[in-house]
Amino acid sequence: MRPIFISGFSDTLDWRPLYFEESSAAHNACSLCRLVSRTVLKLPCEHTLCLECHEESQRRGSTCPLDEEPFDDDNIAHLDISGGYMLKRTVACGNAPNGCDFVGQASRLVDHYKQCSFHVVPCPRCQSSVLRTELVGHCKGGCSSAFTTPVPIPYYINVNYDHLEITSSELKREMFKISENLTCLQTSLNQWREEVRTLEKNTNKELKDATLKISDHLSGLHTSVEQSREDAREAARNTKEQLEAQSSRLSEQLVRIETQGFAAANKELKAAIEDTMKTHMAQELRVQYEELMNVTKSVSDCVLGFCGAKEFHWYLKGWKYLKKSALDTGSVVTDSPLQYVCGYNVCIFIHVTEYEGQACLWMNMRIHPGVNDSKLEWPFSKTYTLGVIHPKDKAKRKIHQVDTSKHL
Numbered sequence: 001m002r003p004i005f006i007s008g009f010s011d012t013l014d015w016r017p018l019y020f021e022e023s024s025a026a027h028n029a030c031s032l033c034r035l036v037s038r039t040v041l042k043l044p045c046e047h048t049l050c051l052e053c054h055e056e057s058q059r060r061g062s063t064c065p066l067d068e069e070p071f072d073d074d075n076i077a078h079l080d081i082s083g084g085y086m087l088k089r090t091v092a093c094g095n096a097p098n099g100c101d102f103v104g105q106a107s108r109l110v111d112h113y114k115q116c117s118f119h120v121v122p123c124p125r126c127q128s129s130v131l132r133t134e135l136v137g138h139c140k141g142g143c144s145s146a147f148t149t150p151v152p153i154p155y156y157i158n159v160n161y162d163h164l165e166i167t168s169s170e171l172k173r174e175m176f177k178i179s180e181n182l183t184c185l186q187t188s189l190n191q192w193r194e195e196v197r198t199l200e201k202n203t204n205k206e207l208k209d210a211t212l213k214i215s216d217h218l219s220g221l222h223t224s225v226e227q228s229r230e231d232a233r234e235a236a237r238n239t240k241e242q243l244e245a246q247s248s249r250l251s252e253q254l255v256r257i258e259t260q261g262f263a264a265a266n267k268e269l270k271a272a273i274e275d276t277m278k279t280h281m282a283q284e285l286r287v288q289y290e291e292l293m294n295v296t297k298s299v300s301d302c303v304l305g306f307c308g309a310k311e312f313h314w315y316l317k318g319w320k321y322l323k324k325s326a327l328d329t330g331s332v333v334t335d336s337p338l339q340y341v342c343g344y345n346v347c348i349f350i351h352v353t354e355y356e357g358q359a360c361l362w363m364n365m366r367i368h369p370g371v372n373d374s375k376l377e378w379p380f381s382k383t384y385t386l387g388v389i390h391p392k393d394k395a396k397r398k399i400h401q402v403d404t405s406k407h408l
Contacts, residue, residue, distance in 0.1 A: 003094075004029050008038040009083045011190045012110045021090040021103060028081055032065055036086060042077040044320070045069035075320035095119060098131060215371045222375055232292035236285055243281045247274065312339045313389075314348050323359045326352035338368055344380070345370030361388070365402075381405040 003017030004025060020026065029036045030050040037050045045064050049057065054076075057063065063070050091109055093102040095118035102112050119132045126143040254270040314336040325332040336348040344367055351362040363386055383403045390396035 002034065004034050004036060006036045006086055008193075009036075009086045010107070011193070013087075013106060014190070015186065017094060018106060018109070019092040019094065019096065020106075021092055025086070025089050028079070036081065038081060038083075040079050040081065042079060042321075043069070043071045044075045045071070073317055075318070077318055077321045093118070211371065218372065218375060229292060232288060236288050239284055239288070240281065243277060243284070247277045250277075309340075310342060312341060316350065322350075322352050326359050327354050327357075330354050335366070340370065340372075342382070343370075343372045343376050345372075348386070363388070379408060381408055 004020055005015055005017060007014050025036060027048070028040055029048065030040065030053055031047040032049060032053045035050050039051060041049050041051070041054050043049065043064055045067055047064050047066055049064075053065070057065050061070075062072060087105065087107040089106050090103060091106045093100040093109070093112060093116060095116055096102075098118040098120050100116055100118035102116065104112065117131075117133050120129045121132045121135060122128070123130050123135065123138060123143060125139065128138075128143065130138045250273050251270065254273070257269075316336075322332055322334065331351070331353050333349070333351045335350070338345055338347050340346075347366050347368065349364050349366045353360050353362065365384060365386060367380060381404050383401060383405070385399060385401045387399035388397065
């Protein structure tokens with residue numbers, strides 16, 4: 001059984017040879033280096049490559065290193081493997097050739113290995129591989145029994161045992177240094193991995209804090225708009241009251257003039273003044289209403305412009321794989337990454353189905369909950385456009401416009 005290596009799943013098991021009992025682990029391993037990583041790529045020729053082997057193969061002509069079959073980004077399937085999945089796979093102990101019958105989950109292997117009684121060490125006398133638990137009996141018995149029998153030395157060869165012992169000691173020291181260096185390298189690699197994970201967590205936290213600040217800023221803009229509206233209403237009320245008071249004073253003056261003998265002229269003057277006041281009041285209210293509408297529109301445009309772009313493009317990868325999966329299984333679906341468009345949190349939904357031996361593509365837009373929902377217009381009644389843009393043939397472009405207000 002060939003060992004398989006994993007990377008990115010466990011600090012204690014990464015880059016250790018593991019003997020998986022289940023074939024599913026071997027199917028996820030790189031066909032070239034036997035490494036199972038968090039992300040693997042399935043080529044059209046059914047071989048599997050890790051990210052490093054895939055990048056090197058791309059630099060050397062974008063062909064499979066095992067059968068020289070060509071590949072490109074459109075016909076490669078990306079598979080993501082969770083950490084819990086690999087740690088629950090069944091593995092055998094590395095001392096199985098020595099007699100250990102342990103079989104259990106990969107997450108339990110390190111604890112077992114610390115207590116395993118089938119570790120093999122070299123005999124200091126005959127250099128034979130002997131079980132550590134049987135080493136004392138082996139030496140007491142004159143090195144009569146060994147786990148593996150050493151090659152006999154012909155009688156006609158003169159052996160310098162002192163030189164062999166010195167050379168053996170030097171080799172042991174060098175091997176011990178190599179083992180220490182490997183341990184240091186593994187420790188450094190694990191530390192770097194933890195630093196990268198910490199940096200990723202900090203970046204995510206900063207991004208979340210920035211998003212909350214933007215949301216608070218939008219809330220402040222909304223509050224400012226409401227305050228501007230209230231101020232405009234208050235100004236309109238004050239202006240109306242002032243005009244009414246002025247009109248009342250003018251009316252009283254007209255009454256006094258009428259009592260002095262100018263009744264007819266005063267009536268005409270009163271009517272003219274009232275008309276003038278009404279016209280002036282209407283003009284004043286109209287000007288303030290237009291100013292209020294301009295302020296509201298300006299702030300609304302600012303809010304909507306702050307929420308994001310008016311359109312976005314999704315470059316769909318793995319189309320050949322999706323098409324093949326749909327023809328094999330009858331149906332396959334996928335979503336684009338979420339994107340804020342005009343304040344709405346949306347994605348493009350792709351559904352590929354099989355019909356009479358052909359692959360049919362269906363698509364629509366999905367709206368997801370977002371941070372701006374309380375400030376947007378509901379129900380959604382905008383007109384949006386969906387399209388499929390062929391990278392080479394313009395005749396194969398398909399554009400469709402949907403007016404959602406007709407379906408309310």
